[in-house]
Amino acid sequence: MAVLVRIPIPLRRFVEGRPLVEAQGGTVSEVLGDLSLRYPGVHQRLYDGSGLRPFVNVYLNEEDIRFLAGEQTPVKDGDLISVVPAIAGG
């Protein structure tokens, strides 16, 4: 499946500055894995030793994957995955 991934600005330096990147996979986990393979540097920002960093939210289309099947959530062609890190500036 070809899925678009929305890249937050702090990570765009690892993906040639692009706001949207295409990646392949049948689940959210596979898509993010493919993204990490294509763009080294993304992986360690998204994951720590135990999985997705808890302050990084991932949405499939509009829905938080924590309320779907987490990283095992299946994706289909044309879906949009958004990576949204928690920010706190004011």
Place this chain on the structure above:
Amino acid sequence: MFSFTEEQIRRYSRHIILPEVGGKGQRKLLSSRVLLVGMGGLGSPAALYLAAAGVGTLGLVDFDTVELSNLQRQVIHTTRDLGKPKVLSARQTIEAINPGVKVLEHRLRLSSANVMEIIGGYDLILDGTDNFSTRFLLNDACVLAGKVCVYGAVFRFEGQVSVFDPKQGPCYRCFVPEMPPPGSVPSCQEAGVLGVLPGTIGLLQATEAIKLLLGIGRPLIGRLLLFDALEMETHEVRIRKNPDCPACGQDARLEEPRDYAHACESFG
């Protein structure tokens, strides 16, 4: 209900002629009390417009004094205000814009010891803080007190806005369950932010605040608005109430607010 003075009718005429506001709505604004936590990049523009709109009482929380590096975005303060407490500087600007607004200065750091008493005096809270630990503390307090909090946050060229109403929807910690670990990320001072960005986000917060006070429109409850200034795009995702939320979940054992270890944020 009180009647308007001649001056108020003229000052608020562009509100009063809106059917969705009218005299009734303007009176609601004039009798409302909003607490702005943080008189920085978000709180500055929000305070200017809430004051102009005639929100009757504005509480301002900030411990800091005005520094030169603030003035690139904290537009309620001016070069003449350097060195002044931010709450004083903001108060003087608000009073110049609209002397009908009552300003209450809370020059302090929000902590578990004072947060409940401070928020207790207000109808609505606007979160314009600049760090995770204060956001967590403020959220706990709003959940405990059942107060609605209009959330905004910025980083570099991106911003987020939502409305956390613990009675009807998710809270901040349904969205951010855990703080980024200290040291995992560069400090706030190193991060940088496009000066106009908190202006945009702070005014979206002020817009939501006024809608909530008036009871009009569809607020951002359960919705996170994401703003990307570089692409000039917005999009929206859903924030669901987390049944296991450490603050508002069914097993949350929140009895009083607590202080969180300071973690300065950012990512990448």
